Amino acid sequence: MSSQMKAEFDTVAAWTADVALDLGPDHHLPAGCRGSGSPGALRWLLDRLAVRPGDRMLDAGAGVGGPAAFAAAETGVRPVLTEPEAGACRAARRLFDLPVVQAGSPLPFAANTFDVVWCLGVLCTVPDQAQLMSELGRVLAPSGRLGMLVFVADRPLPEHPVGNDFPTAARLAALVTGAGLQARDSGSAADFAAAPPHWADRAAxxxxxxxxxxxDDPAWRVAERQSGIIGRLLQTGALSGTLIVAG
Ligand SMILES: C[S@@+](CC[C@H](N)C(=O)[O-])C[C@H]1O[C@@H](n2cnc3c(N)ncnc32)[C@H](O)[C@@H]1O
Structure with a gap:
C-alpha cells in the first residue's frame, strides 16, 4: 500500500474515531461512512442482498466500520469486519463495537462461511484484485450474495490518486466471473440522492x-489530496461508482 493510502486508511481513520467520539453518537455513522456509499446506495445494496438479522455477514475492507454499522442498524444483522489497517480496526471497534479481524486479501475464514459479503470501495486500493475477488468468492456460501461498490474508469483519467488502480467495467465483469460468481444486478452510485442534510452536516x-x-499534519494533507482527486473524478464522471450484486 502506498504511503498516501496508509495516511488515509490508518492515521486519519484513527483520528476520525477520536473526533466522532468527542462530537457524540449522532456523528458516528456519518464519520464512519466517509468515503463510501451514501445511505441510499447502502440501502439499495442491503435490499438487493436481502440481508436478514440471522445472516452471517462479512464486510471486507471495512474501514472505520460505518457501512457495517449502518447494515446492523437497518437490518439487525451482526456483521464481522476485516480490515488490514490497525488504525481503522481500532476505530471500528471504538465507534461501533463490532467484531473486527485485522486482515487483507487472504481472508482468515474457512470456505463457505458467509451468507452475505460486501466489499465497498476496496477493489481499486488492492494491487492483486483477482486474489481479493477469489477470496470473497471462496468464503461465500454456495447460496450466498456478494455486494460491491467499485470505482470504475473506462477512459484515461485527467488526474490520478496515488496507489489506486481503477478497473474498467469489462475488467470488473471478468473479475466477478473469474471468482466463480455471476453478476445478478448492478446500479450506479450516482443515481442515489446525496446524504440527507442532517447526515451531511455531521460528516462536515x-x-x-x-x-x-x-x-498542519502531512498525513491529513495527503489524505485530503487523495479524497479530493477521487471526489473530482466522480463529479466529472471520469470515474463511476458501480454497485454490483453477484452470487
Ligand atoms: C476507500 S476505503 C473503504 C472503507 C469502507 N469499506 C467504506 O466503504 O467506508 C478502502 C479500504 O480498503 C482497505 N484495504 C486495502 N487493501 C485491502 C485488502 N487487500 N483487503 C481488504 N481491505 C483492504 C483499506 O485499508 C481501506 O480501509
Whole structure:
C-alpha cells in the first residue's frame, strides 16, 4: 500500500474515531461512512442482498466500520469486519463495537462461511484484485450474495490518486466471473440522492474538526489530496461508482 493510502486508511481513520467520539453518537455513522456509499446506495445494496438479522455477514475492507454499522442498524444483522489497517480496526471497534479481524486479501475464514459479503470501495486500493475477488468468492456460501461498490474508469483519467488502480467495467465483469460468481444486478452510485442534510452536516462537522486538529499534519494533507482527486473524478464522471450484486 502506498504511503498516501496508509495516511488515509490508518492515521486519519484513527483520528476520525477520536473526533466522532468527542462530537457524540449522532456523528458516528456519518464519520464512519466517509468515503463510501451514501445511505441510499447502502440501502439499495442491503435490499438487493436481502440481508436478514440471522445472516452471517462479512464486510471486507471495512474501514472505520460505518457501512457495517449502518447494515446492523437497518437490518439487525451482526456483521464481522476485516480490515488490514490497525488504525481503522481500532476505530471500528471504538465507534461501533463490532467484531473486527485485522486482515487483507487472504481472508482468515474457512470456505463457505458467509451468507452475505460486501466489499465497498476496496477493489481499486488492492494491487492483486483477482486474489481479493477469489477470496470473497471462496468464503461465500454456495447460496450466498456478494455486494460491491467499485470505482470504475473506462477512459484515461485527467488526474490520478496515488496507489489506486481503477478497473474498467469489462475488467470488473471478468473479475466477478473469474471468482466463480455471476453478476445478478448492478446500479450506479450516482443515481442515489446525496446524504440527507442532517447526515451531511455531521460528516462536515467531523471533517472541520479533523482539519482543526490535524490540518498542519502531512498525513491529513495527503489524505485530503487523495479524497479530493477521487471526489473530482466522480463529479466529472471520469470515474463511476458501480454497485454490483453477484452470487
Ligand atoms: C476507500 S476505503 C473503504 C472503507 C469502507 N469499506 C467504506 O466503504 O467506508 C478502502 C479500504 O480498503 C482497505 N484495504 C486495502 N487493501 C485491502 C485488502 N487487500 N483487503 C481488504 N481491505 C483492504 C483499506 O485499508 C481501506 O480501509
Amino acid at each position: 462537522a467531523v471533517d472541520a474538526e479533523l482539519e482543526r486538529r490535524h490540518g
